[in-house]
Amino acid sequence: xxxxxxxxxxxxxxxxxxxxxxxxxxxxxxxxxxxxxxxxxxxxxxxxxxxxxxxxxxxxxxxxxxxxxxxxxxxxxxxxxxxxxxxxxxxxxxxxxxxxxxxxxxxxxxxxxxxxxxxxxxxxxxxxxxxxxxxxxxxxxxxxxxxxxxxxxxxxxxxxxxxxxxxxxxxxxxxxxxxxxxxxxxxxxxxxxxxxxxxxxxxxxxxxxxxxxxxxxxxxxxxxxxxxxxxxxxxxxxxxxxxxxxxxxxxxxxxxxxxxxxxxxxxxxxxx
Amino acid sequence: xxxxxxxxxxxxxxxxxxxxxxxxxxxxxxxxxxxxxxxxxxxxxxxxxxxxxxxxxxxxxxxxxxxxxxxxxxxxxxxxxxxxxxxxxxxxxxxxxxxxxxxxxxxxxxxxxxxxxxxxxxxxxxxxxxxxxxxxxxxxxxxxxxxxxxxxxxxxxxxxxxxxxxxxxxxxxxxxxxxxxxxxxxxxxxxxxxxxxxxxxxxxxxxxxxxxxxxxxxxxxxxxxxxxxxxxxxxxxxxxxxxxxxxxxxxxxxxxxxxxxxxxxxxxxxxxxxxxxxxxxxxxxxxx
Numbered sequence: 001x002x003x004x005x006x007x008x009x010x011x012x013x014x015x016x017x018x019x020x021x022x023x024x025x026x027x028x029x030x031x032x033x034x035x036x037x038x039x040x041x042x043x044x045x046x047x048x049x050x051x052x053x054x055x056x057x058x059x060x061x062x063x064x065x066x067x068x069x070x071x072x073x074x075x076x077x078x079x080x081x082x083x084x085x086x087x088x089x090x091x092x093x094x095x096x097x098x099x100x101x102x103x104x105x106x107x108x109x110x111x112x113x114x115x116x117x118x119x120x121x122x123x124x125x126x127x128x129x130x131x132x133x134x135x136x137x138x139x140x141x142x143x144x145x146x147x148x149x150x151x152x153x154x155x156x157x158x159x160x161x162x163x164x165x166x167x168x169x170x171x172x173x174x175x176x177x178x179x180x181x182x183x184x185x186x187x188x189x190x191x192x193x194x195x196x197x198x199x200x201x202x203x204x205x206x207x208x209x210x211x212x213x214x215x216x217x218x219x220x221x222x223x224x225x226x227x228x229x230x231x232x233x234x235x236x237x238x239x240x241x242x243x244x245x246x247x248x249x250x251x252x253x254x255x256x257x258x259x260x261x262x263x264x265x266x267x268x269x270x271x272x
Numbered sequence: 273x274x275x276x277x278x279x280x281x282x283x284x285x286x287x288x289x290x291x292x293x294x295x296x297x298x299x300x301x302x303x304x305x306x307x308x309x310x311x312x313x314x315x316x317x318x319x320x321x322x323x324x325x326x327x328x329x330x331x332x333x334x335x336x337x338x339x340x341x342x343x344x345x346x347x348x349x350x351x352x353x354x355x356x357x358x359x360x361x362x363x364x365x366x367x368x369x370x371x372x373x374x375x376x377x378x379x380x381x382x383x384x385x386x387x388x389x390x391x392x393x394x395x396x397x398x399x400x401x402x403x404x405x406x407x408x409x410x411x412x413x414x415x416x417x418x419x420x421x422x423x424x425x426x427x428x429x430x431x432x433x434x435x436x437x438x439x440x441x442x443x444x445x446x447x448x449x450x451x452x453x454x455x456x457x458x459x460x461x462x463x464x465x466x467x468x469x470x471x472x473x474x475x476x477x478x479x480x481x482x483x484x485x486x487x488x489x490x491x492x493x494x495x496x497x498x499x500x501x502x503x504x505x506x507x508x509x510x511x512x513x514x515x516x517x518x519x520x521x522x523x524x525x526x527x528x529x530x531x532x533x534x535x536x537x538x539x540x541x542x543x544x545x546x547x548x549x550x551x552x553x554x555x556x557x558x559x560x
Binding site: 069071090093095097102103105106107108109112113115116117119120124125126127151167171 | 311313432433434435436438439441442443445446447448449450451452493496497498499501502
């Protein structure tokens with residue numbers, strides 16, 4: 001069970017100055033010359049927001065994420081993260097990829113994975129005692145400190161996903177980018193995940209990529225719709241009509257694909 | 273210990289003795305490189321390097337015998353061919369990932385073709401069979417020194433840069449985000465893989481060398497939980513397979529390469545069987 005140790009500090013979101021953590025201006029991007037995957041994209045994300053990046057498959061969600069991480073370079077336009085370039089801002093950004101994109105048989109322990117989040121630009125890449133403590137705290141925060149010595153390949157999908165979030169958290173980021181965190185995990189694990197996410201949102205800006213429109217109503221306050229063009233919506237006013245405009249066809253999945261497990265009241269943390 | 277090394281470099285050492293010592297000396301490097309090749313899934317690049325080595329050998333022997341460039345030996349050619357091929361594939365895969373397998377196939381076949389053509393036009397006897405399927409009579413004492421040097425350039429960096437190496441192999445994208453120069457690691461790994469492959473060509477031959485590189489590591493991977501323990505275990509298994517294979521082949525007058533590879537394959541299949549049974553029990557108990 002996730003521990004509630006770090007969940008008490010609820011200060012972050014409201015009293016911090018609402019400056020923009022991400023600023024994207026007139027961005028164009030295409031993998032090949034002549035065809036744009038993302039076109040004329042401009043948006044900004046204030047510090048402390050909880051945002052959800054939604055859109056159809058192939059619409060450019062992953063591309064946008066890679067641009068924000070500085071793994072891809074825009075054809076034109078500008079991206080500023082923490083007022084600087086995506087590459088320079090990487091130290092403050094935590095990233096969680098989808099676990100099933102990694103080699104399931106790789107011989108590595110849970111603690112070793114979490115420690116990777118502490119890797120710094122030093123020549124040798126040795127870990128200090130402080131690095132170990134931070135990695136263990138991150139595992140503890142995700143409720144999997146007891147799995148520390150286990151082999152990563154022996155874990156369930158939900159556990160692996162939480163190890164990867166812990167790895168992102170071990171670097172003590174101010175911005176957390178999660179790529180499809182609830183894809184391929186079982187409903188029980190998804191419920192736990194929403195609880196953990198609720199706590200993280202109190203401390204840092206969290207952007208979550210999701211193919212699942214039901215995810216929008218899970219404690220998000222911003223919806224970033226990506227389908228070649230990008231539009232920003234308030235989660236509270238994000239309706240089926242707005243979703244239709246993004247997906248270009250009737251979206252009735254909002255009603256019955258899937259319901260949200262978490263108690264998203266935005267106040268206390270509910271898990272024990 | 274000193275006496276042992278003294279014995280090793282005696283002039284009257286038998287060819288079997290020499291091959292045996294080479295195999296055991298190469299095993300630390302083999303353990304490290306084999307593990308990285310298996311976990312990074314680059315065995316086909318290693319294969320392309322091995323086959324391109326024949327191209328290098330062909331061109332080198334041609335230059336040596338026709339143009340009388342005496343420095344241009346078969347070993348020089350093999351190293352140049354294998355390293356160039358591995359780096360070429362590496363650069364292509366870093367810049368355009370989707371064409372990687374095509375480039376590997378082209379380099380693989382091109383290396384063989386060039387080698388066969390040049391060897392055909394090279395005057396004098398060339399032991400093509402020996403290059404393809406191994407010939408421990410071709411192992412020289414120089415190879416022993418090269419093996420020691422290879423261990424130094426493979427094992428020391430693997431220990432010193434273990435953490436970034438682990439991060440690169442497990443999740444390259446994340447390692448980039450944490451400031452690790454993964455492309456550099458990748459290209460160095462490919463070059464060292466090519467060198468390891470060249471060194472083992474005399475023992476098992478171009479065709480079978482990928483098996484010797486991957487089978488011990490794959491078997492070790494069935495029952496190890498860390499990258500470093502997989503490396504150590506795979507090094508020990510390599511030494512065992514090479515010595516057992518060489519001794520068996522000597523006493524039963526069989527070609528050494530196939531015997532070594534069959535011994536390794538047998539152990540791999542057994543390891544795979546037990547680990548899949550263990551995994552089966554675990555997943556039926558734990559669920560997803």
